[in-house]
Amino acid sequence: MKSLLIGVGQAGGKLARELIEYDDRMGFGAVRGAVGVNTAAADLRGLPFETVLVGRDRVNGQGVGGDNELGAEVMEADAREVLASLEGRITAGIESIFVVAGLGGGTGSGGAPVLTRELARVYDVPIYGLGVLPGRDEGAMYQVNAGRSLKTFAREADALLLVDNDAFRSAGESVTEGFDAINREVARRLGLLLAAGENVEGVGESVVDSSEIINTLRDGGIAALGYAAADAAPDAEANINTVTSITRRAVLTGSSLPDATDADAALLVVAGDPDAVPRKGVERARRWIEEETGSLQVRGGDFPLSSDRLAALVLLGGVERSERIQSFMERAAEAQAAEDGEDASGDSGAQWASDDLDDLV
Secondary structure, eight states: OOEEEEEEHHHHHHHHHHHHHHHHHHTOOOEEEEEEEESBHHHHTTOSSEEEEOOHHHHTTBOOTTOHHHHHHHHHHHHHHHHHHTTTTSOTTOOEEEEEEESSSSHHHHHHHHHHHHHHHHOOSOEEEEEEEOOTTSOHHHHHHHHHHHHHHHHHSSEEEEEEGGGTOOTTOOHHHHHHHHHHHHHHHHHHHHHTTTSOSSOOSSBOOHHHHHHHTTTOSEEEEEEEEEEOOSSGGGGHHHHHHHHHHHHHTSBSSTTOOOOSEEEEEEEEOGGGOOHHHHHHHHHHHHHHHOOSOEEEEEEEOOOSEEEEEEEEEOOTTSHHHHHHHHHHHHHHHHHHTOOOOSOGGGTTTSSSSOOOO
């Protein structure tokens, strides 16, 4: 799926850069460009694509200091400047726009939902969000920011692909090493998804195309993306169990949003040498996803790729009912209540639908 990326804030810019580098390294050609947007001039330096500094009159290039209300106000005031940077980039070949942001800081969490809303007013292609949740140890302000941004971002985007930092953290890593590792894992997952159907190196039996990605995300809400891989045997029949095994691992242990298995729709992509991909294995894996997610909208197909390994990529759409989302929203509401000096006890499942966490716009 040919896509343009807009990285908002420091984390969004770095993740957009990682996605472009992965796409270039693999030779997929699915990422057709990127723009970096920030209120901090220093964070735009070093990004290998066009950048836009917003909020000059408010923060003078110094950032918003974690204030995502200010981040939202700045983006609302300067959205036209960002949209102007996209002129000539959104051609007939672009099939989607991804607004990429960390949801814990100020510029990304505040600005990304606002920019998504403005993009949807101008362009007919799907506007998706790629949001990164802060880890449990990243402080109360980041939890509150992310909770408020999550509600707003999910409402404004056609779908919000969510990444939980805690899903990829390893013990003993520095903060920088941890974030770099997360970016690499996210780039591999989303990079493969976007490339599906774009760079066919062989003839698969049922090649995934962009419409299947769009249809999986059509109902909106929150989405998750899982990945797992294993060595492949030369003969397809010998890989039946391998395909079912990596599919289960992709959903249960390799997801960008752990424990999010109740879904409205799903897409299974099995990448590898066409001669090594077993149709029977793909069908078994697809049926397992139906049982695990409770969804009757489970699509499946191949991504022909020159490799001695097989990879399973599982996109789950409509996972906002998951325990992971509910527990995060409860944590964010508790952090906001602590800041306000109030009691946040109650039904965690109600946080998603209630106004205990304010919308940003």
